[in-house]
Amino acid sequence: MAEARTLRLNIGPHHSAAIGPFRVSVETDGEVVLTARPDVGYLHRGIEKIAERMTWTGFMPYTDRIDYLASIHCNLVYALAVESLSEIKAPERAQYIRVIAGELNRIASHLMSIGTLAHHLGAESALLYALRDREKVNNLFEILCGARLTYNYVRIGGVFADVTEGFIEKAYEFIDYLVPKLKEYNDLLSNNQIFVGRLAEVGVVSASEAVSCGVTGPIVRGSGLKYDVRKVFPYCVYHKLEFDVPVGKGEAGKTGDAFDRHMVRIREIEQSASLIKQALDDLPAGDYQTTLPRIFKAPQGEAYASVESPRGTLSVYISSQGEKHPFRVKFRTPSFSVLNLFPAILKDVPISDVTTILGSFDIMASEVDR
Amino acid sequence: MNADLNAISPLAAYLGSFFSATIPGWVLVSLAVFVHGFLLTLPPIVAIGFMDRKFGADIQMRIGPNRVPLYGFFQVIADAIKLLFKENLEPVLQERFLFRWGIPAAIVVMFAAVGSIPMSQSWAISNLESGLVAVLTALGVSNLCIFWAAYSAESQWSVLSSFRIIGTLVTYIIPVAVALVPPVLVAGSPNFDQIVRVQGGMPWNWIVLHNPGTLLSFLCLFFGLSIWQGRTPFDHHDSLVEVAGGVSSEFSGLRHGFVSILKTLSMFLSCALIVTTYLGGWRTPLNLESFGRAANLVEWLFFITKVFFLVFLSIWIRWSLPRMRIDQMIKLSWRCLVPVGLFSIFFVAVWMVIFNGRGLGDFL
Numbered sequence: 001m002a003e004a005r006t007l008r009l010n011i012g013p014h015h016s017a018a019i020g021p022f023r024v025s026v027e028t029d030g031e032v033v034l035t036a037r038p039d040v041g042y043l044h045r046g047i048e049k050i051a052e053r054m055t056w057t058g059f060m061p062y063t064d065r066i067d068y069l070a071s072i073h074c075n076l077v078y079a080l081a082v083e084s085l086s087e088i089k090a091p092e093r094a095q096y097i098r099v100i101a102g103e104l105n106r107i108a109s110h111l112m113s114i115g116t117l118a119h120h121l122g123a124e125s126a127l128l129y130a131l132r133d134r135e136k137v138n139n140l141f142e143i144l145c146g147a148r149l150t151y152n153y154v155r156i157g158g159v160f161a162d163v164t165e166g167f168i169e170k171a172y173e174f175i176d177y178l179v180p181k182l183k184e185y186n187d188l189l190s191n192n193q194i195f196v197g198r199l200a201e202v203g204v205v206s207a208s209e210a211v212s213c214g215v216t217g218p219i220v221r222g223s224g225l226k227y228d229v230r231k232v233f234p235y236c237v238y239h240k241l242e243f244d245v246p247v248g249k250g251e252a253g254k255t256g257d258a259f260d261r262h263m264v265r266i267r268e269i270e271q272s273a274s275l276i277k278q279a280l281d282d283l284p285a286g287d288y289q290t291t292l293p294r295i296f297k298a299p300q301g302e303a304y305a306s307v308e309s310p311r312g313t314l315s316v317y318i319s320s321q322g323e324k325h326p327f328r329v330k331f332r333t334p335s336f337s338v339l340n341l342f343p344a345i346l347k348d349v350p351i352s353d354v355t356t357i358l359g360s361f362d363i364m365a366s367e368v369d370r
Numbered sequence: 371m372n373a374d375l376n377a378i379s380p381l382a383a384y385l386g387s388f389f390s391a392t393i394p395g396w397v398l399v400s401l402a403v404f405v406h407g408f409l410l411t412l413p414p415i416v417a418i419g420f421m422d423r424k425f426g427a428d429i430q431m432r433i434g435p436n437r438v439p440l441y442g443f444f445q446v447i448a449d450a451i452k453l454l455f456k457e458n459l460e461p462v463l464q465e466r467f468l469f470r471w472g473i474p475a476a477i478v479v480m481f482a483a484v485g486s487i488p489m490s491q492s493w494a495i496s497n498l499e500s501g502l503v504a505v506l507t508a509l510g511v512s513n514l515c516i517f518w519a520a521y522s523a524e525s526q527w528s529v530l531s532s533f534r535i536i537g538t539l540v541t542y543i544i545p546v547a548v549a550l551v552p553p554v555l556v557a558g559s560p561n562f563d564q565i566v567r568v569q570g571g572m573p574w575n576w577i578v579l580h581n582p583g584t585l586l587s588f589l590c591l592f593f594g595l596s597i598w599q600g601r602t603p604f605d606h607h608d609s610l611v612e613v614a615g616g617v618s619s620e621f622s623g624l625r626h627g628f629v630s631i632l633k634t635l636s637m638f639l640s641c642a643l644i645v646t647t648y649l650g651g652w653r654t655p656l657n658l659e660s661f662g663r664a665a666n667l668v669e670w671l672f673f674i675t676k677v678f679f680l681v682f683l684s685i686w687i688r689w690s691l692p693r694m695r696i697d698q699m700i701k702l703s704w705r706c707l708v709p710v711g712l713f714s715i716f717f718v719a720v721w722m723v724i725f726n727g728r729g730l731g732d733f734l
Contacts, residue, residue, distance in 0.1 A: 009526050016610045030533070031696070120611050122602045122693030128430040188690070194603055195692045351530070352695045355611050 006034060011354060013042045019116065020365025026346065026354065033354060036346030038339040044369040051329040056082055056296050057156060059326070064150035066331060067367040069112055072098075072105040073309035075154035078329075080235055081316045082156045085303035086296075093286040094158040095236045099279045100171065101144065101153060102236075102307070103272040107178065108137040109310035110265045110272075113362040117262060118189055120359035121198050126188055133181060136174050143167045156296070158289025168280055175273045182270060190259075190266060199259035200252035203345050203357035207256065213340035217312025218264045219361060222248035223256035229308035241278045243271045258360035265362075297324050311335055311362060335367040380492040380563075381406055384666065399495075403485070406495050411484055414674055415634050418681050419446040422634070425682065429689040453627035461620060465522035472519025473621070473628045476512040480635045483508035487642050488562050490652045490669035502550055502560040505643060509546065509598055513539045516617055516632070520607070523620035531616030534607040535600075537696055541703040542597035548711035549591035552584045552718040553577050553647040556729070562646055570731065571655035578648040580729035583717030588648045590711040592680075595640035597699065599633070601684060603691040604699055608633075612693075641680035642673075649676050 007030075012023035021042035027035045047066060051059045063078045064071035076098055083090060090098075115130025138148040144167055145153040145160055153160050189195045205215070207223040220227055228245040230238040246267035248260025300322040306315035312334025319328040338361050346354060375395050376383035382398035385405065420443050427434025435442030463469050483505045485495035498504050513535055520532035556577050557565040569576050578588045597604045608616040608629075618629040645651060652673040658665035694702065 007526060007530075009530075015614060031530075118692065122605065122609060122611070123691060124602075125430045125689045126692075128432070132431060189692075192692065194694055194698075197698055198692060198695060350695060350697070352606070352612050352693075 009351070011358075012039075019363065022363065022365040022368065024342065024346070024354070024358070026351075028351060031350050031352075033346055033349050033351060036342050036354070038342045040336075040339065040368050042369065043365050047370045048329050048331060051326050053325065055324050056298055056326060057292065059329070060155065061150070061152045064152050065366060066333065066370055067309060067311065067314070067335075067364050068149055069109040069364060070105050070309045070311065070314075071149070071151050072101045072153060073307050073314055074331075075152065076102060076236075077305050077307045077309075077314050077316045077331075078318075079154045079156050080305035080307065081303045081318045082298055084305060085301055085318060085320060086156075086298045088157045088290055088292075090158050090290065091287045092237075092284045093162075094288045096279050096283050097159050097163055097288060098154060098236050099238065099241070100163070100276050100283075101141075101151070101159070103275045103279070104137050104140060104171070105151075106272045106310045107269050108134045110269050111137075113310070113359075114185060114189070114262065114265055117258075117356075117359035117362075118195070120355045121195060123189065123192075123195065126185070129184070129188070133178060136177070140167065140170055140174060143170060155289055157292055158287070160289075162288040163283070168283070171276060171280060175277050179270065179273055182266060185266060190263065196252050196259060198356055199262060199360065200257060201254050202258045202349070202353050203360055204254045205256045205341060205345060209341065209344065210256075214337040215312065215334075215341060216337065217308070217310070217334050218261050218268065219312070219338065219341075221245065222261035222264045224248050224250075224260075229306055229313050233306065235305070235307060237279070240282070241275055243275050246271065258356055261360045261362075295324055297322060298326070306332075309334060311364060311367065312337070331370055333367040333370065335361075335363045335365075338363055339368065376492070377497060380488070380494050380497050382495075384492040384663070387663070402495050406485055406493070407481060410489055410493060410670065411481065411638070414677065415631070415638050416446050417678070418634050418638055419449075419630070421678070421681060422685055425685045426689050429686065449630075450627060453624055453630075456623035456626075458623035458625060461524065463522060463524055465518075468518040468522035469620075472515050472517075472522065473625060473632055476515035476519070477628060477632055477635060479508050479512045479515060480632070480639050483512075484635070484639050484642060486562065487639075487646050488566060488652060489642075489673050490666040493652075493666050493670060494562070497563055498561070500560040501562040502554060502565070502647070505639075506543075506547055506550060509639075510539060510543055512636070513598070516607075519621075520617045525620045527614040527616060527619050531607040531613040531619075534613070534616070534696060537700070538597060538600060538604070538607060541700050542594045545590050545594035545703055545707035545711050546598065548708060548715060549587040549594055550647060551711075551715045552587045555715070555718050555722055556580055556584065556727075562651075565647055566651035566653060569650045569653055571650065571653045572731070573650070574731035574734060575653075575729070576648060576650040576731075577729075579731060581718060581721045581725075583714040583721060584648065586710055587714035587718070588644070590707045590714070591644055591648065593707060594703070595644065596684065596687070597703065599636045599640055599684070601633075601637070602688045603694045605693060606696050606699070609693060637681060637684060638677065641677045641684070644680055645673060645676045649680075 007028050009026050009028055013021040023039040025037045026033045047062050050062055063074040066074040111130040111134045115127035118126035142148050145151050205223050207225045210220040210223045224247050226245050226247050231245055246264050248255050248264055252259035298320040302319045304317045306313050315332040317330045318326055321327045379399050379402055381402040385401055386398045424434045435445035438444040486498050486501045486504055488494035517532050517535045520528045553565050554560050557568040577584050600607050618626055621629055652669035654669055654672045
């Protein structure tokens with residue numbers, strides 16, 4: 001008797017579909033995936049443990065490395081937590097600058113995500129176009145803080161440097177450039193029959209499934225749930241700005257499929273652009289940081305803060321014993337929660353769709369492992 | 371004797387006409403193979419490798435290779451030298467023979483197929499009575515050779531991609547075979563020489579514009595051969611993201627170079643096949659009677675220009691479109707290309723009867 005034999009395939013840790021070292025072990029019957037098991041830990045750097053030996057302010061550059069495509073958000077969430085613990089209030093101008101920087105970073109990250117999804121589907125030029133536009137964001141950040149990837153820009157009680165005249169002009173220019181460019185992405189990808197055919201009804205995540213796995217960000221919004229930390233628990237000055245939270249509507253087939261997630265990202269870029277414009281218009285005069293004591297010690301206690309990073313809810317929980325270094329820092333990262341979805345979603349799908357689904361989830365290996 | 375040789379191998383007879391003494395036929399045929407491979411086929415293939423890099427770079431807003439002479443043209447040669455000296459790793463395998471010889475066998479088969487396509491009125495290694503069938507067979511056999519190479523590599527990704535090659539085979543072979551029938555109907559023969567001679571130099575005298583049916587089957591052939599080449603949007607068996615490079619994932623050094631040659635050669639072969647059957651082959655609108663033997667060179671240039679135009683189209687498609695899933699590709703082939711191809715055969719046959727073999731160009 002011939003028994004049914006399956007093939008175990010390791011997608012990763014070094015695979016061109018994985019962003020960073022990250023492994024999915026799948027069991028396949030021919031082209032069909034039967035089970036999938038994500039494996040983590042290839043990029044574990046012990047950032048949370050490092051925090052316990054660093055000063056409160058000195059830990060900031062390490063947060064950059066949690067998610068290097070959205071380092072502003074990682075800076076920001078840590079700064080917000082420390083601020084709420086030690087009751088420091090960042091000046092109004094700093095709050096606006098944080099929104100501008102955060103939204104610029106969101107645009108850069110979403111462009112990267114759209115580009116890599118297209119790359120996973122074989123449309124390699126689209127990745128290059130996305131990188132071209134992301135380059136402009138990097139140039140803006142270079143004016144703002146001198147760095148292009150790991151910004152280390154947000155500080156406890158403000159930001160590291162004030163915006164300059166040149167930056168404001170260039171940011172306006174960039175917004176005027178980017179919004180028409182989105183049509184180009186839609187023409188090349190979102191309206192392309194092959195692209196839609198590859199994404200429609202692939203990797204459908206229902207809203208209840210997403211919630212029970214703790215999934216946030218564009219994935220849960222793609223499933224039709226209007227959950228955005230910027231709206232639900234506003235931080236900085238998001239309550240003063242107007243913006244929409246785009247949700248998936250099942251345009252290509254089922255709500256919550258890969259195409260919905262793609263469209264949510266495209267529309268969020270639009271919203272981010274409008275947010276940057278509003279923040280630039282309303283930018284108040286004043287100080288951009290508060291002066292901290294030379295040896296900063298957060299008071300004894302615990303604090304929690306969360307922000308909406310491009311990948312979802314990024315939270316941090318800090319515990320202090322009144323020393324000059326944290327007692328414990330714990331990050332809750334959105335990509336890690338997404339892994340919970342894998343066994344349910346990567347089931348009875350063709351191998352070709354595994355990379356599509358991975359691309360549409362937009363997982364960041366450095367964020368999974370920290 | 372020369373007339374006999376011309377019927378078997380026009381290029382050998384052409385080369386023989388340069389010598390005053392009588393040279394044995396087998397020497398001339400060997401010389402023809404050598405000349406055809408190294409002077410007529412290899413230069414266009416190197417040029418296609420360069421075009422792929424430069425056009426691809428242009429589409430992606432890159433500069434492409436520019437550190438070597440001639441706008442980066444020598445990059446192709448630099449790559450070849452690099453691959454020649456790289457370590458040629460070979461995994462411990464059950465079937466070492468197939469692993470070693472699968473890809474070279476596919477290259478030989480494709481070269482043989484190219485050799486039977488006339489690049490000018492007497493520049494073809496062989497003038498087969500049913501050249502079309504021979505080339506169609508070569509397409510399938512080359513796929514089988516690649517299948518052996520990939521399957522014997524024993525890596526999971528290679529084995530997976532070898533199955534995909536068979537999937538590709540069942541996808542393209544029927545549409546391509548069906549789409550090659552209308553030229554045979556128009557020319558009345560599956561012989562390449564006759565198919566080319568029935569066409570004229572001007573576009574409206576080509577088979578593609580002979581009637582609406584041939585235009586449809588031309589599109590069928592173009593997409594069918596894109597599937598055979600395995601280029602985006604149909605690159606299932608060597609996609610880097612889906613199957614980690616597939617066929618070439620276990621090949622390093624010179625063997626990897628062979629895979630690149632194979633891809634370029636398959637592009638050249640499919641474009642040459644389309645040009646010969648639908649786009650007038652080597653026919654030129656010029657009057658070449660006074661050129662004598664040099665007429666062949668002019669015809670070859672016309673032929674290569676048409677091939678390069680199709681290559682440019684393929685590169686353009688390759689860099690712009692996303693990949694279809696394998697089931698979508700099979701659906702496209704069986705639900706769209708095959709019915710359209712069959713319909714066009716019927717249409718062309720009826721047209722040939724009604725208009726007594728005259729094409730649209732004849733009514734001008």
